[in-house]
Amino acid sequence: MRAGRRTAATGVCACLVLAAMTAALLLAAMKSGSIRLTWGDLLRGLFQTYDARVAAVYDLRFPRVLIALLAGAMLSGAGLLLQAVLKNPLADPGLIGISGGAAFAAAAVAACFPALYLSLPLFAFLGGVLAFVVIYALSWRGGLDPVRILLIGVAIGAVFSGLTAVLDGMTAAGGVSVSAGGLTQRSWADVTRLAGYAAVGLAAALALAPACNLMALDDRTVRGLGVRADRLRIVISCAAVWLAAAAAASVGVTPFLALLAPHIARRIVGSDHRILTPFALLLGAFTLLLADTAGRLIAAPREVPAAVVMSIAGGPFFILLLRRRDRIGR
Amino acid sequence: MAVERLVVEDLHFSYGRAPVLRGVSLTVKPRTVTTLMGANACGKTTLLLLMTKHLRPDAGRVLLDGRDIAEIPWKDFARRAAVVHQSGAAPDDLPVRALVAYGRAPHTAPLRGLTRADEARIDWAMEATGVAPIAGQALGTLSGGQRQRAFLAMALAQDTGLLFLDEPTAFLDVRHQVETLRLVRQLGEAHGLTIVMVLHDINQALMYSDEVIGLKDGRVFVQGPPADVIDRDVIFALYGIRLETRAEGGRMWVLPVTPHMGRPRSP
Numbered sequence: 001m002r003a004g005r006r007t008a009a010t011g012v013c014a015c016l017v018l019a020a021m022t023a024a025l026l027l028a029a030m031k032s033g034s035i036r037l038t039w040g041d042l043l044r045g046l047f048q049t050y051d052a053r054v055a056a057v058y059d060l061r062f063p064r065v066l067i068a069l070l071a072g073a074m075l076s077g078a079g080l081l082l083q084a085v086l087k088n089p090l091a092d093p094g095l096i097g098i099s100g101g102a103a104f105a106a107a108a109v110a111a112c113f114p115a116l117y118l119s120l121p122l123f124a125f126l127g128g129v130l131a132f133v134v135i136y137a138l139s140w141r142g143g144l145d146p147v148r149i150l151l152i153g154v155a156i157g158a159v160f161s162g163l164t165a166v167l168d169g170m171t172a173a174g175g176v177s178v179s180a181g182g183l184t185q186r187s188w189a190d191v192t193r194l195a196g197y198a199a200v201g202l203a204a205a206l207a208l209a210p211a212c213n214l215m216a217l218d219d220r221t222v223r224g225l226g227v228r229a230d231r232l233r234i235v236i237s238c239a240a241v242w243l244a245a246a247a248a249a250s251v252g253v254t255p256f257l258a259l260l261a262p263h264i265a266r267r268i269v270g271s272d273h274r275i276l277t278p279f280a281l282l283l284g285a286f287t288l289l290l291a292d293t294a295g296r297l298i299a300a301p302r303e304v305p306a307a308v309v310m311s312i313a314g315g316p317f318f319i320l321l322l323r324r325r326d327r328i329g330r
Numbered sequence: 331m332a333v334e335r336l337v338v339e340d341l342h343f344s345y346g347r348a349p350v351l352r353g354v355s356l357t358v359k360p361r362t363v364t365t366l367m368g369a370n371a372c373g374k375t376t377l378l379l380l381m382t383k384h385l386r387p388d389a390g391r392v393l394l395d396g397r398d399i400a401e402i403p404w405k406d407f408a409r410r411a412a413v414v415h416q417s418g419a420a421p422d423d424l425p426v427r428a429l430v431a432y433g434r435a436p437h438t439a440p441l442r443g444l445t446r447a448d449e450a451r452i453d454w455a456m457e458a459t460g461v462a463p464i465a466g467q468a469l470g471t472l473s474g475g476q477r478q479r480a481f482l483a484m485a486l487a488q489d490t491g492l493l494f495l496d497e498p499t500a501f502l503d504v505r506h507q508v509e510t511l512r513l514v515r516q517l518g519e520a521h522g523l524t525i526v527m528v529l530h531d532i533n534q535a536l537m538y539s540d541e542v543i544g545l546k547d548g549r550v551f552v553q554g555p556p557a558d559v560i561d562r563d564v565i566f567a568l569y570g571i572r573l574e575t576r577a578e579g580g581r582m583w584v585l586p587v588t589p590h591m592g593r594p595r596s597p
Contacts, residue, residue, distance in 0.1 A: 220413070221415060272423075
């Protein structure tokens with residue numbers, strides 16, 4: 001029974017708090033790791049005198065941390081848009097094979113045409129679109145059954161991850177793996193490459209917030225308001241696949257993040273996408289960075305990939321979500 | 331408000347191979363309440379969806395002021411006709427006013443906010459339907475009757491001459507059914523709306539309609555003022571059951587129950 005205005009105010013506050021938390025996490029992530037630094041070391045090394053350790057951190061750790069932030073926001077945005085468009089809170093581009101299709105396309109192009117490295121996300125996008133169209137076509141029975149789309153998506157995702165593994169096996173003999181290798185060994189070049197795609201996708205996600213709100217109504221109601229629901233659906237889907245694909249081409253398939261972050265966000269700030277979208281993007285960035293940083297620290301000096309951390313943390317959460325749906329009684 | 335002339339010409343429609351409408355022709359009288367009646371699966375809702383562009387006919391046309399609605403863009407159509415569907419979905423935490431504000435979508439350019447005139451129309455629609463006091467309340471907290479009125483307010487905010495209602499009383503208890511229908515009639519009379527609705531309840535159709543259209547076997551069986559065209563035989567023809575009728579003060583009622591032959595069961 002909250003008034004609309006109060007919800008908006010709480011939402012903005014929640015965004016600011018989360019932004020502050022993300023900034024704090026960012027600083028902590030930059031500082032901690034196998035090379036130990038104090039705050040003083042870090043600041044001096046960055047701004048005053050050359051310090052080999054700080055330089056190493058600047059070249060190795062900073063890009064990784066920034067990519068985690070970008071990819072996290074992108075995955076969360078992809079999940080949020082996909083959930084809006086499919087009217088299905090369980091939609092996750094990682095689970096339903098869109099990320100898998102994108103990762104495979106990126107790996108295939110990297111293997112066959114290494115010169116196209118910079119435009120890999122574009123090919124990943126095409127792979128993601130292909131996967132999405134196939135999933136959509138196979139799931140459509142005069143409507144989209146939420147569970148059916150998940151089952152078909154899991155199957156498609158399995159096929160693509162198998163194909164990617166085959167590709168990897170063929171090319172790894174030559175010493176280089178072509179599939180996107182998570183967040184390790186990232187350079188500033190990777191950051192700038194991802195940033196362009198991220199900027200386009202994230203801006204689209206924010207701009208589509210009112211459209212996502214409309215999609216929460218029945219399609220018939222939306223059309224009755226003079227809005228082409230089918231066109232809107234295609235536009236939002238493209239933005240979702242773009243985000244998921246560019247993230248997958250950069251860091252590979254990261255399960256559950258696109259499911260978890262939007263869902264928690266909805267719990268905290270409600271379903272108005274004008275607040276929900278920015279919050280979910282921030283939360284995605286925060287979560288992936290947290291997973292990556294935790295993965296770096298848990299078993300140091302060895303690393304647990306962020307995708308593995310997300311699987312372990314996200315799996316139980318997904319089951320919880322399914323059980324909750326059951327209780328609501330569909 | 332512009333008077334919209336709605337004419338249906340020889341409409342045919344089928345779901346797959348099962349024909350639903352086999353040549354429906356009718357003219358909706360402007361500024362009246364017209365109710366589509368008939369048995370289950372007689373095609374009432376299908377006809378309503380065809381008249382609102384949501385389905386495409388296999389053959390025949392629906393004309394709005396002489397123009398085939400298939401050729402009218404959605405946005406233009408939405409400025410002239412509003413539809414309240416049965417059980418519209420919306421997020422539980424959506425405030426009533428935000429839902430009603432969606433009704434202005436056909437009149438606002440994309441990325442342009444609401445003008446003062448839009449706001450005024452939204453407030454007016456909420457006043458007219460009695461949801462103004464709960465404007466800030468979330469949809470999930472409303473009763474069925476309040477929710478129905480919120481959706482009705484959204485349709486009114488669209489500022490159209492034509493209003494379609496698909497079973498506006500479904501899922502409501504009897505008090506809210508009557509209140510909703512009285513509200514619909516009152517709005518229609520006060521603002522000169524042309525209203526087309528689908529109703530299941532025969533007595534409600536007889537009571538609240540200026541015109542009824544009875545569908546049978548995919549065709550129009552009767553059309554006209556209820557007192558003129560509906561009698562026991564027509565009810566039997568439409569619904570396949572013989573019901574007792576009562577006449578009082580120029581109005582007719584049916585008893586939607588039949589006596590059963592056995593003795594009452596002892597407790």
